[in-house]
Amino acid sequence: MTELILVLDAGTTSTRAMLFAPDGAMHHVAQRELQQHYPQPGWVEHDASEIWDSTLACAREVVEAAGGAGDIAAIGITNQRETVVAWDSTSGEPLHRALVWQDRRTEPFCAELRAAGHEADVQRQTGLLLDPYFSATKMRWLLDNSEEVRGAAERGTLRFGTVESWLIFKLSGGAHISDASNASRTLLLALDGAQFDPGLCELFGLPKQALPEVVDCSGRLAMAQKQWLGEEVPICGLAGDQQSATIGQGCLSPGETKATYGTGAFVLTNMGGAIPHSDNRMLGTVLCQQGGQRSYALEGSVFVAGSLIQWLRDSLGFVTSAAESEALARSIPDSGGVTIVPALSGLGAPHWRADARGVITGLSFASGKAQIVRAALEAMAHQTYDLAQAFAADGAEWGLLKVDGGMSANNWMAQDLSDMLGLEVERPEFVETTALGAAMLAGVGCGLFADLQAAARAMRGEVRRFGPSMEPEVRGERLARWRKALEAT
Numbered sequence: 255m256t257e258l259i260l261v262l263d264a265g266t267t268s269t270r271a272m273l274f275a276p277d278g279a280m281h282h283v284a285q286r287e288l289q290q291h292y293p294q295p296g297w298v299e300h301d302a303s304e305i306w307d308s309t310l311a312c313a314r315e316v317v318e319a320a321g322g323a324g325d326i327a328a329i330g331i332t333n334q335r336e337t338v339v340a341w342d343s344t345s346g347e348p349l350h351r352a353l354v355w356q357d358r359r360t361e362p363f364c365a366e367l368r369a370a371g372h373e374a375d376v377q378r379q380t381g382l383l384l385d386p387y388f389s390a391t392k393m394r395w396l397l398d399n400s401e402e403v404r405g406a407a408e409r410g411t412l413r414f415g416t417v418e419s420w421l422i423f424k425l426s427g428g429a430h431i432s433d434a435s436n437a438s439r440t441l442l443l444a445l446d447g448a449q450f451d452p453g454l455c456e457l458f459g460l461p462k463q464a465l466p467e468v469v470d471c472s473g474r475l476a477m478a479q480k481q482w483l484g485e486e487v488p489i490c491g492l493a494g495d496q497q498s499a500t501i502g503q504g505c506l507s508p509g510e511t512k513a514t515y516g517t518g519a520f521v522l523t524n525m526g527g528a529i530p531h532s533d534n535r536m537l538g539t540v541l542c543q544q545g546g547q548r549s550y551a552l553e554g555s556v557f558v559a560g561s562l563i564q565w566l567r568d569s570l571g572f573v574t575s576a577a578e579s580e581a582l583a584r585s586i587p588d589s590g591g592v593t594i595v596p597a598l599s600g601l602g603a604p605h606w607r608a609d610a611r612g613v614i615t616g617l618s619f620a621s622g623k624a625q626i627v628r629a630a631l632e633a634m635a636h637q638t639y640d641l642a643q644a645f646a647a648d649g650a651e652w653g654l655l656k657v658d659g660g661m662s663a664n665n666w667m668a669q670d671l672s673d674m675l676g677l678e679v680e681r682p683e684f685v686e687t688t689a690l691g692a693a694m695l696a697g698v699g700c701g702l703f704a705d706l707q708a709a710a711r712a713m714r715g716e717v718r719r720f721g722p723s724m725e726p727e728v729r730g731e732r733l734a735r736w737r738k739a740l741e742a743t
Contacts, residue, residue, distance in 0.1 A: 256327040264333040266517040271312035274693040278713030284315035296358035302348035323485035330491030330696030332498040333417040338392040349402040353392040360391035379444040381538020390441035390458040412464040425478040432466040433492035434543035472699035490699030496520040502691030504710040515661035519559035522551040534644040554603040554641035558596040583628040591616035592629040593739040604644040610743040635674035636736040658687040673724035
């Protein structure tokens with residue numbers, strides 16, 4: 255019986271394929287790391303061909319392990335958001351390396367638009383701020399700086415898309431679509447608009463015909479050709495990674511909140527059908543679209559989370575694995591006054607300072623590897639605390655925080671979050687809820703489930719809760735050090 259769901263998770267540092275059963279059990283997984291390219295400080299690029307090749311290789315590996323594609327009911331895709339791919343519709347090949355969501359090269363263009371007074375109107379329409387994080391200015395940079403991209407635009411063969419759009423084009427043999435959750439991260443989709451907005455395209459100087467059609471997050475959205483997996487398989491679920499994790503956490507009612515700690519850290523609160531507006535530099539985004547109807551979320555985005563531990567491992571050699579960070583944090587009673595502001599690619603919400611750079615304060619001769627690693631983990635709770643204050647000021651105070659992502663497997667960090675926030679923190683047994691959300695969407699889209707609530711009841715597993723136990727004066731001292739360190743950025 256065709257009930258397995260193939261999820262393609264095209265992340266920032268790796269690509270994975272996973273096979274899920276309708277009860278949420280993961281049967282097979284394959285993963286390949288993705289090479290990061292840093293041509294200049296603040297520039298981050300991926301090879302779009304590598305994304306496709308790795309995704310296809312992982313998909314074929316798990317399909318073979320399952321005995322073929324005959325038992326696969328649908329494909330769900332979730333992806334790093336805001337990253338821009340430019341390709342030629344005739345050749346089907348990329349025209350430039352993909353510009354990754356972390357890339358900061360378009361800050362001068364953003365500054366020009368802000369100085370011209372456009373940010374308030376753009377935020378009102380899209381829920382987003384004028385920041386290099388989002389896709390539109392990346393697209394404009396490619397048009398201005400790549401002869402290949404500009405030439406394709408003149409020929410009418412240019413295609414712009416985020417990563418899910420690129421993968422669907424390759425899998426389907428030419429479909430050019432983007433789901434509403436990803437489209438809402440481009441600065442080109444009004445939150446109440448069905449398709450990309452001509453006025454916003456004009457503001458950023460982009461040809462609307464190069465952009466994909468905006469579609470639902472679930473349903474029979476495209477068809478993967480037989481040549482790739484041995485059988486045609488419908489693509490029935492699409493969502494940006496953070497929206498997908500929110501769904502995977504079962505945050506399906508207004509007020510429910512999740513935080514994903516992966517490469518970055520992203521907090522989303524379900525706002526139901528109300529278009530969110532923030533007075534505290536949070537973001538409004540499409541959470542999900544089904545049958546043309548949208549639910550929305552208020553979002554706070556932190557640029558550096560797990561990538562800070564990766565930097566301590568790969569660049570400084572402080573740890574040999576991410577798991578070692580928990581043991582180091584537990585080996586000492588506190589950080590010895592060391593505080594880290596992990597602004598290695600600027601500061602995201604609620605500060606939005608593209609020019610900020612990381613700092614380590616409070617160093618002494620007593621500071622060692624353990625103190626610095628612990629301070630790095632403490633920075634996750636400090637950044638999350640700032641977001642909690644901003645959400646509360648926007649009328650979206652958290653009552654419980656559901657956490658997921660690779661970093662959340664660290665029990666010390668989960669407890670520290672609870673302590674600093676003064677809230678219960680809930681973590682599912684299966685922390686890779688990004689992939690689970692895509693599986694739930696695909697399951698609804700292909701008819702395995704009647705709706706997302708039914709999918710969540712069937713596929714979500716056991717959870718563990720952490721309760722606050724930190725003394726108020728300890729919390730206050732840490733927050734005071736954090737605020738002082740922020741000033742140094």
